Amino acid sequence: MSSPATLTLSRRGFLAATAGAGGLILGFSLPGFARELQATASADGANFNAFVAIDAQGIVTMQMPFIEMGQGTYTALPMLIAEELDVDLSAVRPVQAGPGADYRIMFNNSIRFTGDSRSVRSSWVPLRTAGAAARSMLISAAAERWGVNAASLRTSEGFVLNPGNGEKLGYGELASLAARLTPPDDVVLKDPSLYKLLGKPLDRTDVIAKTNGSAEYGFDFQMDGLRTAVVKQSPVHRGNVTAYKAEAALKFPGVFSVDEIPHGIAVVGKSYWHAKRALDVLEVEFDQGEMKDFNSGEYASKLLSRVREPGVHAENKGDVDAALEDADLVIEASYELPYLAHVTMEPMCSTALVADNKCTVWTPNQGVDYVVQTAAQITGISPENITVHTPYLGGGFGRRFQTDFVAQAVTLAMKHEGTPIKVLWSREEDMQHDFYRPMLAAHYRAAFDREHNPTAVFITNVGDGPWRQLAPEFMSSPDLDNSVMEGTIHQPYGIANWRADYVYEHSPAPIGFWRSVSNSYNGFCKESFIDEMAHATARDPVEFRRDMLVNDPRHLAILNRAVEMAQWRSSSWQADDRRTHAMGVALHKSFGTIVAQIAEISLDRAGLLQVHKVWCAVDCGFTVNPRIATMQMESAIAFGLSAMLHEEISIKDGATTAGNFDDYPILTAQQMPDIEVAFINGGGVVGGIGEAGTPPIAPAVCNALFALNGQRIRSLPLRKHNLA
Numbered sequence: 001m002s003s004p005a006t007l008t009l010s011r012r013g014f015l016a017a018t019a020g021a022g023g024l025i026l027g028f029s030l031p032g033f034a035r036e037l038q039a040t041a042s043a044d045g046a047n048f049n050a051f052v053a054i055d056a057q058g059i060v061t062m063q064m065p066f067i068e069m070g071q072g073t074y075t076a077l078p079m080l081i082a083e084e085l086d087v088d089l090s091a092v093r094p095v096q097a098g099p100g101a102d103y104r105i106m107f108n109n110s111i112r113f114t115g116d117s118r119s120v121r122s123s124w125v126p127l128r129t130a131g132a133a134a135r136s137m138l139i140s141a142a143a144e145r146w147g148v149n150a151a152s153l154r155t156s157e158g159f160v161l162n163p164g165n166g167e168k169l170g171y172g173e174l175a176s177l178a179a180r181l182t183p184p185d186d187v188v189l190k191d192p193s194l195y196k197l198l199g200k201p202l203d204r205t206d207v208i209a210k211t212n213g214s215a216e217y218g219f220d221f222q223m224d225g226l227r228t229a230v231v232k233q234s235p236v237h238r239g240n241v242t243a244y245k246a247e248a249a250l251k252f253p254g255v256f257s258v259d260e261i262p263h264g265i266a267v268v269g270k271s272y273w274h275a276k277r278a279l280d281v282l283e284v285e286f287d288q289g290e291m292k293d294f295n296s297g298e299y300a301s302k303l304l305s306r307v308r309e310p311g312v313h314a315e316n317k318g319d320v321d322a323a324l325e326d327a328d329l330v331i332e333a334s335y336e337l338p339y340l341a342h343v344t345m346e347p348m349c350s351t352a353l354v355a356d357n358k359c360t361v362w363t364p365n366q367g368v369d370y371v372v373q374t375a376a377q378i379t380g381i382s383p384e385n386i387t388v389h390t391p392y393l394g395g396g397f398g399r400r401f402q403t404d405f406v407a408q409a410v411t412l413a414m415k416h417e418g419t420p421i422k423v424l425w426s427r428e429e430d431m432q433h434d435f436y437r438p439m440l441a442a443h444y445r446a447a448f449d450r451e452h453n454p455t456a457v458f459i460t461n462v463g464d465g466p467w468r469q470l471a472p473e474f475m476s477s478p479d480l481d482n483s484v485m486e487g488t489i490h491q492p493y494g495i496a497n498w499r500a501d502y503v504y505e506h507s508p509a510p511i512g513f514w515r516s517v518s519n520s521y522n523g524f525c526k527e528s529f530i531d532e533m534a535h536a537t538a539r540d541p542v543e544f545r546r547d548m549l550v551n552d553p554r555h556l557a558i559l560n561r562a563v564e565m566a567q568w569r570s571s572s573w574q575a576d577d578r579r580t581h582a583m584g585v586a587l588h589k590s591f592g593t594i595v596a597q598i599a600e601i602s603l604d605r606a607g608l609l610q611v612h613k614v615w616c617a618v619d620c621g622f623t624v625n626p627r628i629a630t631m632q633m634e635s636a637i638a639f640g641l642s643a644m645l646h647e648e649i650s651i652k653d654g655a656t657t658a659g660n661f662d663d664y665p666i667l668t669a670q671q672m673p674d675i676e677v678a679f680i681n682g683g684g685v686v687g688g689i690g691e692a693g694t695p696p697i698a699p700a701v702c703n704a705l706f707a708l709n710g711q712r713i714r715s716l717p718l719r720k721h722n723l724a
Helices: 073-085 119-146 171-178 207-212 272-280 296-305 320-326 368-379 404-415 427-432 466-470 519-536 541-548 553-566 626-645 697-709
Strands: 006-008 014-016 024-028 052-054 060-064 092-096 154-156 159-162 167-170 186-188 227-233 241-245 255-261 264-269 283-286 312-317 329-337 349-355 358-362 386-389 421-424 440-448 454-463 497-504 580-590 593-603 609-619 674-679
Touching: 052 119, 052 171, 060 073, 073 092, 073 119, 119 154, 119 159, 119 167, 119 171, 119 186, 159 171, 167 171, 227 255, 227 272, 227 404, 227 427, 241 255, 241 264, 255 272, 255 404, 264 272, 264 404, 296 329, 296 440, 296 454, 320 440, 320 454, 320 497, 329 519, 349 404, 358 368, 358 404, 368 386, 368 404, 404 421, 440 519, 454 519, 519 541, 519 580, 519 626, 519 697, 541 553, 541 580, 553 580, 553 593, 553 609, 553 674, 580 697, 593 697, 609 626, 609 697, 626 674, 626 697
Parallel strands: 060 092, 227 421, 358 386, 454 497, 609 674
Antiparallel strands: 006 186, 014 024, 024 052, 052 060, 154 159, 159 167, 227 264, 241 283, 255 264, 312 497, 329 440, 349 358, 349 421, 440 454, 580 593, 593 609
16 A cells, blocks of 8 residues: 555446535445436435535534444444544534445445444445545635636645645535536545545544533433333243233333234333333243254254264365375364353343334444334335334444344334334343354364474364355355354465364244354354364464464464564463463454464463463454544453353253353453553455454463463353363
């Protein structure tokens, strides 16, 4: 990125509407966007159906195709436009875009969702190009008004400047004239050396709203006539209501009705507490359905029993069988990972209103088009008459891809036509009716020659994945689910023979996407086993990795940066706190981003583990906002630590046994380590940030534990193990 990029932009691809007295609406159809957008102008610039609007005061309003759930989207994406448009970040106001094909900018313009760490990397070129094209038109408008050559003009902070005479015009003043000009065929993006915003650690623009209480989440939504519904779903997954007695519940003041919903029942009341009190006395009977005999412990045993079976090749490089046959040394290990819940800070919630053959939904979601599909299926209303409003999300982590809670709100809104119904889940409902991270069993084998150099790795993963259950059209083939295998294939280590096999075993329990998807467990298995390979050959874990990364300078640079930050020690030592300390290392690439982490830990005499510090080196290509990126790494490490130390969903006789944080503990503030993050721009495209920090933390800690006491951890969470 040492030179400016020139991108072709068709004349029809960048539309300027005829301007009214006030502002200019600019619509963009750019690389990655779904189709050409029509643009309209209005007096105040507020009514638009494109991506960017500029009003008479020079305020830039952008339609946001991605949602804000804590990852900083509402800051990072406006930075892209503000940089190339040459305005201050405070001049760009993000507005959540509604449904529609115009915003389906992922997977060949077929879909739109917020996840897979794609918000910035999907927008990196299109939104910068949009800003640069708008700036070019505004400069041309100023040149025409002044009667000068456009090449002689400059821009700064929302003004076009004429260096020849010191005159300047604000973008708002130029909007109507710019609308009559021909859009540019080509735009030149800034050289990175000229960036004023991109690459700078800017504060998040939503901090004030989120700290003074003015930010609105799904739970906060209010409107005239709103009624609140509290739900009780079948304890057994996918069970249905067979009978209920509503009389006692209906006697409570402020209760309007008791209604059936998919797989459960709801009490509709004046407020949450009116409805919740009535729900507590509601007598409901459920059938047990197909899940009644399912137990997660038995399922785990079944997965482990199949790890030596041949599977479908996700990757098959070289001749693994021959390498294993000719090996001087072979080591192997099996790993087991549990179901995990998402436990978002805000439980599931949704509000819906059906009236006059229209449906409006206010709901936290990670895919607005999925919400439209759900509402259309239930109501029979055409998608054109369905409106979705997306507030801030109190956490997503993949849970809000599913629309089961939306279906409940829309179902109730149909029954109470003309009345808005807000569905609120309790924490217990949220935990017991999640779409969990899948359970996995994996078996790893490695071959070494006589000099103890690694010659082959053979991985077998057994389990089920969210692609197969939720979106099979995205599977590589009917037999291969990459949502189970990501993180096992195309690894950087220079091992000539590498095979990763997939053995499918259906999960009766509902599963979904969880932060970093299969990288969360494959990162643990793979980097734990690399550590086992190093120790099996009496090698330092860092040096062992370095030897296998000589042909991958980006991975090697990130590993070396983490080692330098931590001042790596391969053996344990006595620290000032009179406890024995040790370090562990892990390296993993996911979502286009390479992350190396080193964790320093200790154990007390009772076997209580403490993670003192984590050093985290990151190569995500260009870092749009280092401050936000650092926060995301810290968040992802906390997320992974919590799962590693504590979290596990158990299912007995078809029902989830955990109900709240008393029996599903999570990371506490006292357990949060000090974290140091550093970024290296290794080149290439911009990588994802929101999830890439999660996969390395569990293996880094567990590898440190082995260095400390010789105990090799091959199943999680750690609370199941006696570490003393």
